[in-house]
Amino acid sequence: MQLAxxxxxxxxxxxxxxxxxxxxxxxxxxxxxxxKEVLGLDGLKHNVTGTLAAxxxxxxxxxxxxxxxxxxxxxxxxxxxxxxxxxxxGTVGVFSMFAPYGGGRFLSLFRTKIDTLAIEYVDxxxxxxxxxxxxxxxxxDAAKKALLSQGARTSVPAELEAAARTKPKEKQQ
Amino acid sequence: xxxxxxRSPLLLLILVFFFMGSVTSAQxxxxxxxxxxxxxxxxxxxxxxxxxxxxxxxxxxxLIEQIQKTNKFQxxxxxxxxxxxxxxxxxxxxxxxxxxKKGSEGKRQLTTVAGATQxxxxxxxxxxxxKFEVAQDVTGNVRFVGGNLRxxxxxxxxxxxxxxxxxx
Numbered sequence: 001m002q003l004a005x006x007x008x009x010x011x012x013x014x015x016x017x018x019x020x021x022x023x024x025x026x027x028x029x030x031x032x033x034x035x036k037e038v039l040g041l042d043g044l045k046h047n048v049t050g051t052l053a054a055x056x057x058x059x060x061x062x063x064x065x066x067x068x069x070x071x072x073x074x075x076x077x078x079x080x081x082x083x084x085x086x087x088x089x090g091t092v093g094v095f096s097m098f099a100p101y102g103g104g105r106f107l108s109l110f111r112t113k114i115d116t117l118a119i120e121y122v123d124x125x126x127x128x129x130x131x132x133x134x135x136x137x138x139x140x141d142a143a144k145k146a147l148l149s150q151g152a153r154t155s156v157p158a159e160l161e162a163a164a165r166t167k168p169k170e171k172q173q
Numbered sequence: 174x175x176x177x178x179x180r181s182p183l184l185l186l187i188l189v190f191f192f193m194g195s196v197t198s199a200q201x202x203x204x205x206x207x208x209x210x211x212x213x214x215x216x217x218x219x220x221x222x223x224x225x226x227x228x229x230x231x232x233x234x235x236l237i238e239q240i241q242k243t244n245k246f247q248x249x250x251x252x253x254x255x256x257x258x259x260x261x262x263x264x265x266x267x268x269x270x271x272x273x274k275k276g277s278e279g280k281r282q283l284t285t286v287a288g289a290t291q292x293x294x295x296x297x298x299x300x301x302x303x304k305f306e307v308a309q310d311v312t313g314n315v316r317f318v319g320g321n322l323r324x325x326x327x328x329x330x331x332x333x334x335x336x337x338x339x340x341x
Contacts, residue, residue, distance in 0.1 A: 038231075038322065039231060039234050039235070039238075040230065040234045077226070079226045079227065081225065081227060084278075084279070085278070085320065086278065086279075086282070094318060097282070104282075105282060105283050108279060108282035108283055109279070109283070111279055116227055118226055118227045118230050120226075120230060122253065123251070125254055125255075125256060126253050126254050126255050126256075127250065127251030127252065127253055127254040128216060128233075128251055128252045128253045129234070129251065130229075130230025130231070130233055130234050131230070131234075132227050132230060132231060132322070
C-alpha cells in the first residue's frame with residue numbers, strides 16, 4: 001500500500017515539474033509533459049495535449065506518433081504570460097452549466113492557474129507563423145530560457161519579462 | 174370571425190417582408206464579385222491599442238485557417254513570403270486592430286452578462302498596387318462560452334464570410 005502511494009506520488013511529481021536531461025551536444029534539453037498546443041503548429045489540430053521539448057536546437061511537440069519540429073533559430077519571438085482556465089472544462093464543463101441550483105456557475109469558480117507561451121517563427125519559404133501553448137503554472141519561464149539557449153531569439157529577455165509580471169504584485173503590497 | 178379580422182393585416186405584413194427581402198437580395202446581386210487567384214494575409218497591426226501578442230498571433234493564424242476553408246483562392250501566402258510578390262493576380266488582406274477589451278472567462282460563466290471579450294478590427298483588401306477592393310470594420314466577440322482567445326476565431330469566421338460574399 002505504502003509502495004503504491006510512493007509510486008503514485010512520483011508519477012504526479014513528474015507531471016508537475018519539467019523533466020530535465022542533459023544533452024551532450026546542445027546543453028540542456030528540457031521537456032514539459034501535459035502541454036496544450038492551443039493553435040498554430042502545422043499538422044496538428046487545435047487544443048491538443050502533448051509534450052513540448054527544447055532539444056537538439058529545436059522546439060519539438062509530440063502527440064502520440066505525431067511530431068512537429070520547429071528549428072529554434074527560426075523562432076523570432078517568445079513571449080510568455082500568465083492566465084487562468086476553468087478547472088472543469090471541455091464538454092463536461094459546458095454541460096455543467098445546465099446543472100440545477102446554479103451548480104455549474106459554482107463549479108466555474110474553481111480555476112487553475114496556467115502559463116502561456118507563444119512563439120513567432122519563420123518557415124523555410126519566409127512566411128511568418130505563430131503558435132500558442134498552455135503550460136503548467138511556473139513552467140513558461142523555464143521553457144523560454146530553454147528555447148533561447150537552443151538558438152531562439154526574443155526582443156524581451158526572460159528575466160525582464162518575469163520582473164514585469166511581478167511588479168504589479170509589489171505595488172499592491 | 175375574430176380570426177378573419179386579424180388575417181388581412183398579417184397578410185400585408187408578410188407581403189412587405191417578402192418584398193423587402195427580394196429588394197435586398199437584388200441589391201446584393203448587383204455588386205460585382207472580385208476575382209483573384211491568390212491572397213496574402215498580413216499580420217494584424219495594432220497601433221491604436223495595446224494588443225497582447227498571443228491575441229495577435231491567434232488572430233493571424235485563425236484568419237489563415239478560416240480563409241483557407243473558403244476555397245476561394247488557389248494560393249494563400251503568409252506575411253513575409255517573398256513568393257507573393259511575383260504573383261500578379263493577388264489581393265492583400267490588411268487588418269488594423271482599433272479596439273480591444275479583454276474580458277474574463279470566469280465572469281462570463283458566473284454572470285452570463287458581464288466579462289465579454291471584444292476585438293474591433295478594420296479590414297482592408299487591396300490589390301498589389303494598393304487599390305481598395307473591400308474595406309470593412311469587423312467585430313469579434315466572446316459573450317458566453319469559451320476562453321478569451323476565441324474572440325479571434327469569431328473575428329476570423331466573420332472575415333471569411335466577407336470573402337465568400339465578395340469573391341468569385
